Amino acid sequence: MTNKNIITVTNLIKMLDRETLRNHDVVVNLIRSFGLVQWGPPVFGADEVWKNHSQDMAGIYQTPAQMAKALVYLSAFEINSYAEIGVFQGGNFLFVSEYLRRFNPEIVCVAIDPTNYLNPEVKEYIGNNAWMTFKATTSEGVKGGRFDLVFIDGDHSAEWVRRDWDNLGQYAKICMIHDIQETSCPAVTAFWGGMDRVGKTVIECLDHSSPVPLQGIGIIHDQKLKGAA
Numbered sequence: 109m110t111n112k113n114i115i116t117v118t119n120l121i122k123m124l125d126r127e128t129l130r131n132h133d134v135v136v137n138l139i140r141s142f143g144l145v146q147w148g149p150p151v152f153g154a155d156e157v158w159k160n161h162s163q164d165m166a167g168i169y170q171t172p173a174q175m176a177k178a179l180v181y182l183s184a185f186e187i188n189s190y191a192e193i194g195v196f197q198g199g200n201f202l203f204v205s206e207y208l209r210r211f212n213p214e215i216v217c218v219a220i221d222p223t224n225y226l227n228p229e230v231k232e233y234i235g236n237n238a239w240m241t242f243k244a245t246t247s248e249g250v251k252g253g254r255f256d257l258v259f260i261d262g263d264h265s266a267e268w269v270r271r272d273w274d275n276l277g278q279y280a281k282i283c284m285i286h287d288i289q290e291t292s293c294p295a296v297t298a299f300w301g302g303m304d305r306v307g308k309t310v311i312e313c314l315d316h317s318s319p320v321p322l323q324g325i326g327i328i329h330d331q332k333l334k335g336a337a
Contacts, residue, residue, distance in 0.1 A: 110229060111165040114202065117142045121206045129210055130183050135176035142203055145169040145196070153317030166227035168199040170286075171323045173315040175200070178284060178325045179207050181311055184335030185282065187212050187256040193247050193272050194262030194286075195219040198230030204259070205240060215239065218255070221262070222246050247275035254279050261286035266295035273299070282329040289314055289324035300326050307331055 117138055121129065128134055140158040145167030150156050152171065160167045168175070187208050195201040198219060205217040219226075219234065219242045226242065234240040243249060246262065248271070258280035260272045264287060277283040287293040288300040311327040 110162075111143060111160065111167070111227075113142050114166060114199075114229065114233065118202070118206045121203075121210060124210075126183070126210060129207065130180050132173075132176050132180050135179055135207070136172045139168055139170065139172040139175055139203065142199060143167045144172075145199060151318060151322060153319070153322070155317065164227075166197045166199040166202070166230045168203055169196055170200055170325075171316050171318075174313040174323060174325045175204075177313040177315065178311075178327060179204065181327065182208065182257065182282070183211050185256075185333070187282070188215050189255040190215060190217045190257045190259070191220060191250070191253065191255040191276060191280075192218070192259045192261065193220045193276065194260070195221045195242075196223075196225050196261075197227040198234070198242075199227070200261075202230055202233060208257070209239070217241070218243060218250070220245060220247060220250060247272045251275040252279065256281045257284070258282075259284040259286065264293045264296050266299070269296050269299045281333060282327060285326045285328075287323055288312065288326040289321040291320060303328065309333070 143160040144152060144158045146160045146163050155172055190208055192201045201219045209215050217240050222245055234242050253276055258276045260277050262268060262272055285300055287296045308328050309331050313325040316322040
């Protein structure tokens with residue numbers, strides 16, 4: 109296995125107790141230990157040192173502090189189904205799925221991506237776990253599906269962030285959207301800023317150590333939805 113940290117970190121997630129997994133700093137360090145994706149120019153600020161050595165290693169394309177805040181928040185909810193739109197190498201999908209499963213043992217997780225970037229080691233991992241599925245399609249291929257949690261991180265154009273929301277996000281109990289403060293993704297930031305928030309709980313995960321605003325995760329759900337996990 110090229111990225112042996114996949115096994116080490118997923119085993120740690122399985123072994124650590126729930127209270128520990130709700131510690132923000134612990135989750136940040138688990139994400140860092142898994143390894144950030146080696147892709148594109150430096151964008152992660154102080155977290156650049158946690159990038160994998162090569163693009164062949166499956167990594168997580170997320171700012172650790174942001175994803176950790178999101179996951180700790182989500183750990184309080186009953187989430188028995190998860191769909192991630194735009195999984196790229198699949199590292200984040202794998203990490204999030206294993207994390208959520210510690211709080212929701214019956215969870216079913218679906219990775220959705222029409223590209224060929226899925227790392228072979230992640231693909232094998234998914235294939236070895238019946239509760240995980242990879243679908244080589246866009247959100248059009250699962251249009252109208254009902255999931256407790258949907259993470260929109262696919263094509264960042266205005267057309268597709270809207271379609272991903274219309275196809276899946278609007279039906280989810282909880283929806284997450286990536287890159288809500290990313291300067292290179294103006295269509296996403298505009299979509300997030302224009303969402304109807306009446307009767308909604310909105311959480312923004314924006315912490316970063318980059319010189320400019322980086323990525324960002326937005327979480328939105330009905331105010332009546334209360335944590336149950």
